[in-house]
Amino acid sequence: MTEKPKQIEKIEFLPLTPERWSDFETLFGPNRVTDGCWCMWWRMKNKEFSAAGKDGLKSAMRTIVHSGVEPGLIAYADGVAAGWVAVAPRQDYTRLETSKTLYPVDDQPVWSIPCFFIQRNYRRNHLMERLIEAAARYAKEHGAKIVEAYPLDVHKKTDSGSIFTGVASIFERSGFVEVARRNERPVMRKTL
Numbered sequence: 027m028t029e030k031p032k033q034i035e036k037i038e039f040l041p042l043t044p045e046r047w048s049d050f051e052t053l054f055g056p057n058r059v060t061d062g063c064w065c066m067w068w069r070m071k072n073k074e075f076s077a078a079g080k081d082g083l084k085s086a087m088r089t090i091v092h093s094g095v096e097p098g099l100i101a102y103a104d105g106v107a108a109g110w111v112a113v114a115p116r117q118d119y120t121r122l123e124t125s126k127t128l129y130p131v132d133d134q135p136v137w138s139i140p141c142f143f144i145q146r147n148y149r150r151n152h153l154m155e156r157l158i159e160a161a162a163r164y165a166k167e168h169g170a171k172i173v174e175a176y177p178l179d180v181h182k183k184t185d186s187g188s189i190f191t192g193v194a195s196i197f198e199r200s201g202f203v204e205v206a207r208r209n210e211r212p213v214m215r216k217t218l
Contacts, residue, residue: 032147034103039160041096042110047088049100049107053143054084065098065112068119068140099160101144101153108148112141113161116174127208128176136174136215137165141190154192158200166218174215175202 042050054064062080064087070078078086090097097118101109116138122128130136139161144153158175165173177192194204194212202214 032103032151034108034148034151034153036104037153037156038102039099039157039164040102041164042091042098042100043096044092046100047091049102050087050091050110051084053100053107053110053145065110065141065143068112068121068138069097070120071124072121098141099157099164101148101157101160103148103151103153107145109144109153109157110142111139111157111161113137113139113165113173115170127211128213129208131174131206131213131215134172135170136172137168137170139165139173139175139192142192143190155196155200158192158197158202162200162216162218170218172215172217173202174205174213176211176213179210179212 040046062083064080064083066078066083066086067075070086075083087097097114098110098112100107114137116122116130116136119138119140122138122140139158142154142157162173175192175197177194177197178189179194180189194214197214200216202216204212205215206213
């Protein structure tokens with residue numbers, strides 16, 4: 027039986043900092059759909075990612091956060107960590123920089139929104155759309171002129187683990203437009 031989504035009274039989006047690390051651990055910890063990725067998949071080459079293991083990935087993200095980098099935003103629903111969006115300059119994502127399919131569209135400097143996680147009890151609350159908008163605001167506040175994403179073009183019911191890069195139609199509602207298509211995956215941008 028599908029659990030009814032929790033109703034959200036108050037939502038806020040705050041950057042992942044050392045003070046919020048325990049909230050991130052709650053989101054990405056044991057028994058989560060994230061399968062222990064700790065949002066490091068885009069930040070490492072495949073070989074490094076595979077070799078690191080769950081503990082190594084967690085340690086790598088902790089090192090990034092404790093170095094002063096804010097690698098994304100946590101969505102707090104009524105004070106509870108309910109969702110996550112990764113957002114940073116494209117060059118922070120090794121996998122994008124070395125991808126044979128998601129290579130740069132042009133020479134414009136862009137920020138990327140490559141990954142999401144929404145805790146099961148908070149899905150179906152338009153949280154992905156709100157995370158996209160919060161990530162775009164955050165990027166703009168940090169000097170970005172363009173923000174880019176690589177979502178799936180979903181036309182049927184899809185399991186939540188498959189849409190970790192987002193859903194194209196939700197990005198469209200948030201003002202993104204398709205600027206390229208690579209192996210059936212749209213590259214979408216929004217000018218800030």
